Amino acid sequence: MGITPKHDIKDYWSTANHKLTPWFKVMFPRTKFLLVYQSVLHASEPNAQGQAKIEPFVNNLVAKFQSAFYPYENLSVDEMVIGFKVRFHAKQYNAAKPHKYHIKTFGLCDSITGYVYNLLIYFGSKTAYNPELDPTSTPAVKVFSTLLQGVASYHHLFADRFYTSLPLIQFLLSMKLNYPGTVNKNRKGLPHSTFEEPQEGSQKVQKPSFIHSYNMSMNGCDRLVQMVSYYSSHNHKTKKWWKKVFTWIVKVTQVNAHILYMLSHHAASKRMSLAHFKDQLIQQPTALSGHEVPTE
Numbered sequence: 001m002g003i004t005p006k007h008d009i010k011d012y013w014s015t016a017n018h019k020l021t022p023w024f025k026v027m028f029p030r031t032k033f034l035l036v037y038q039s040v041l042h043a044s045e046p047n048a049q050g051q052a053k054i055e056p057f058v059n060n061l062v063a064k065f066q067s068a069f070y071p072y073e074n075l076s077v078d079e080m081v082i083g084f085k086v087r088f089h090a091k092q093y094n095a096a097k098p099h100k101y102h103i104k105t106f107g108l109c110d111s112i113t114g115y116v117y118n119l120l121i122y123f124g125s126k127t128a129y130n131p132e133l134d135p136t137s138t139p140a141v142k143v144f145s146t147l148l149q150g151v152a153s154y155h156h157l158f159a160d161r162f163y164t165s166l167p168l169i170q171f172l173l174s175m176k177l178n179y180p181g182t183v184n185k186n187r188k189g190l191p192h193s194t195f196e197e198p199q200e201g202s203q204k205v206q207k208p209s210f211i212h213s214y215n216m217s218m219n220g221c222d223r224l225v226q227m228v229s230y231y232s233s234h235n236h237k238t239k240k241w242w243k244k245v246f247t248w249i250v251k252v253t254q255v256n257a258h259i260l261y262m263l264s265h266h267a268a269s270k271r272m273s274l275a276h277f278k279d280q281l282i283q284q285p286t287a288l289s290g291h292e293v294p295t296e
Contacts, residue, residue, distance in 0.1 A: 002231040002251070003278055009037070027286065040243075051123045054242040058249050062119050065256055066150065069263075071110035071117050074213075076220035077147060077159045080107045080119075082248045088241040090124040103241060107221045108147040111158060114223035115259045116252055118147045121245065140168045153177060158218045166190055180214050227255045231278055254278060 004021055006012055011019050013030035024030075045052070083099030084091060092104045108118040120127070120143060129142040130149060137145070140163040148157075153176035161182040166189035172179045183190065228251045238244060258277045265271065272280070 003275065003282065009034070023282075023286070051121070051126060051128075051242075054245050055121065055128065058119065058121065058245065061249055061253055062116075065116055065253075066118070068256075069110075069115055069117070069260060071115060071155075072112050073154065074111035074156045074158060074217040074220075075117070075151070076109050076111050076218055077144065077157065077163065078107060078109075078218075078221035080105045080221055080225050082244050084241055084244050086239045086241065090122055090126075091241075092122070103245060106143050106147060107224065108151075109220035109224055111217035111220040113259045113263065114220050114227060115256055116221075116224055117151075118149070119249075119252075120146050137171075138165060138167045140165055141171045144168060144171065148175065148177070151177075156180060156213075156217070158214060158220075160218070161187075180210055180217075182214075224252070224255060227258075227274060228252055230274055254281065257281075 001009075001012065004012070006019065006021075010030065012021060012024040013033075014020065024033075045056075048056075081092070081094075081097055081099055081102035081104055083101070084103050085101045088103060090103070092102055093100055094102070104122040106120040106122065107116055109116055120129075127142075128146075130146040133142060133145045144157075144163070156178045157172065157180075159179070159181045161184050164179075164181045164183040165187055169179060228248070232251050254277075255274070258272075258274050261272065261277060
């Protein structure tokens, strides 16, 4: 559905000449698909409630992510949002985001590839932070402590000024992790000597190497979000918040798989765009099903 976008789900089975896509009708009868799609309650145990409807499924996928690839030296931590306007107890609003109303997740991504190594969904007071952490820790420390479980001490961690604080820096130092990050000048606990007033005049100043490193390494999560937005079906309207998370994490899985494919196929003849990679994913179940789909 991401490769072949349509206005409404029922349009995928339309027989109108300008909407006809035979693949869907051959692979899955419309009534059967809609019955499954509309009656599914969650992706976990039958009696699960709240975040338990989807969180075990996401955690299982994240465990697969971590077993398949370990990131390079530079890591980035940032928010990754899922657009959602309907009622949800932990729904967020931020006018600066592409989706003003959204479900918020925190991602730990490899800065070079954008690969998602760890993921934390925000459920307000019920968010599943690292249980071994002091409950009085600051929100930033809770997020980083949870995302960094199992990460070695040699990494450089990049994040924006929203997270930078003295407690977080002290926590990361205790883990022997480097933290190049921007900071708010009025952030409590930071010494005033940290900030210098800009010099007057037009004197040329050479950009420090760590500024260049920050600019190059900070956008790992943004790269992933951008890739997920391509050929994506998770923006279909739904009143079920967990169904939004379900379709979104499936797209994240596809992008992670594409990154792994590209890392393992260096020859120019084996390189493949994300669109072509998704085409290959579509063709595999088609071949396994034994259906012959009409082609032009």
